[in-house]
């Protein structure tokens with residue numbers, strides 16, 4: 001069949017476990033402290049969330065949980081558990097993965 005496009009996956013930088021699809025990126029313009037680039041994903045796989053905590057980020061205080069690779073346990077980013085400010089509500093239940101902690105898998 002012509003025109004079949006396989007999903008482009010990002011994997012954990014450490015063990016290459018697939019963690020997110022390129023098509024699930026909501027925003028590419030996130031910053032993860034110290035000017036590190038990060039992507040916001042609507043959906044991620046093979047990650048485990050740590051304890052929830054209120055954390056002050058650039059955009060205000062949000063309830064977040066660090067997310068770890070389910071295989072090797074490395075921290076890859078964080079998940080927005082609860083967003084208090086209306087302007088940032090769209091981030092709720094979405095996950096930020098730090099760009100240098102994910103790698104393109106075969107694409």
Ligand SMILES: [Zn+2]
Pocket residue numbers: 012013014015016017069070071072073074
């Ligand atoms: Zn890993």
